[in-house]
Amino acid sequence: MSKSRVSSTRHSSRESAPVTGDVIRFAGLSLGGGKADKACLAILEYYPKHHKVFLAKIFERIRTEENISADLKIHEILEQYNGMIHTLAMDTPWRVPNCMSCKLKCPGYEHCSEDHIQWMWNYVESKNQKKKPKKLFTPYTQRAVEMHLATELEEPFQLSNAMGANAAPLLARAAFILRRLNIPAIEVFPKLSVWRIGQSLHVLKSQLRSHKHAAVGEESRRGILKELGEFNVAFVYDQDRRLMIENNHAFEAFICAMTAFLEYKGQTESRPRGFPKNEDWIAFPKEKINWKF
Structure with missing residues (x-):
């Protein structure tokens, strides 16, 4: 998704590096559901003068307590950095599919001439040539980027x-959080970002495919973080690595x-040619990342 301005706990005890005009900050938010206590927020700092990236803080398991919601806590953390965050990256969409917000008289998607619907029809027709029975799409739940x-x-x-049943509650939560903020936001699919980042650092494919696995996920994440450290991609404090x-x-x-x-460094994929302009896009790294910051 291209950047758009949206009108939208425990953390490390140490302080981040001093804030100066030479630091650019990026925030990453992983949501854990409407009433869960799994949401985490990471603050990354980039120092262009020294070509260094630091994981400054992680706010872990941001949860609701009594009359204070986890959503308000996330909002208050981000407000602490008011005007100092270049981009907020979230692991969930926050806008409904285009068909859900369309104001035109609906002829049904079998007869719709909107660009994104035509793209979806072209897509399924190209994929269904050898399939029986043929599989259609549902533009009120799906987006073109998910199909791509x-x-x-x-x-x-x-x-x-x-x-869909899994993502819709997260979408609603993300939309609620962003409506109170004024931060440029992008959508990220962590599994794909992990794959592309890891591939560029020569991490074993087996580790990249299992970073969320209940049994071997910890070992997988340990290996990925080890390679990030050895390639000097980002400095991470030992307590945050653990x-x-x-x-x-x-x-x-x-x-x-x-x-x-x-994305700030121009190392994420652009929309493919012909992809509908009014559709959301997800930011994910290029296959060959230039790590020379």
């Missing part, structure tokens, strides 16, 4: 439909922030 990621990259990446190994939501918040940084 499933088949058009080096591996299939199955992203939950924006208004936290991200233990807590996948914290790890994915960091990955979201890293993706926002890579």
Whole structure:
């Protein structure tokens, strides 16, 4: 998704590096559901003068307490950085599919001439040539980007439909949080970002595919973070590294922030030719990332 301005706990005890005009900050937010206590927020700092990236803070398991919601806590944390965050990267959409907000008289998507609907028809027709029975799409739950990621990259990446049963509550929560903020935001699919970042650092594919796995996820995240450190991609304090190994939501918040940084450096993929302009896009790294900051 291209950047758009939206009108939209425990954390490390140490303080981040001093704030100066030479630092650019990126925030990564991993949401854990409407009433869950798994949300994590990572703050990444980039110092262009020294070509250094630091994981400054991780706010872990941001939860509701008595009359204070987790959503308000997230809002208050981000407000502490008012005007100092370049981009907020989230692991969930916050806008409903175009068909849900369309104001035109609806002829049904079988007869709709809107660009995104025509793109979806062209897509399914090209994929259904050898399939029986043929599979259609549902533009009130799906977006073009979810269809694109499933088949058009080096591996299939199955992203939950924006208004599907799993993603819809997260979409509503993200929209609620963003409506009170004035921060440029992008959407990130952590699984894809982990894959592209890891591939560029020569991490084993088996580790990249299992970073969320209940049994081997910790070992996978340990290996990925080890390579990030050895390639000097980002400085991470030992306590935060241990936290991200233990807590996948914290790890994915960091990955979201890293993706926002890579977008700032021009190291994320552009929309493909012919992709509908009014459709959301997801920020994800290029296959070959230039790590020379």
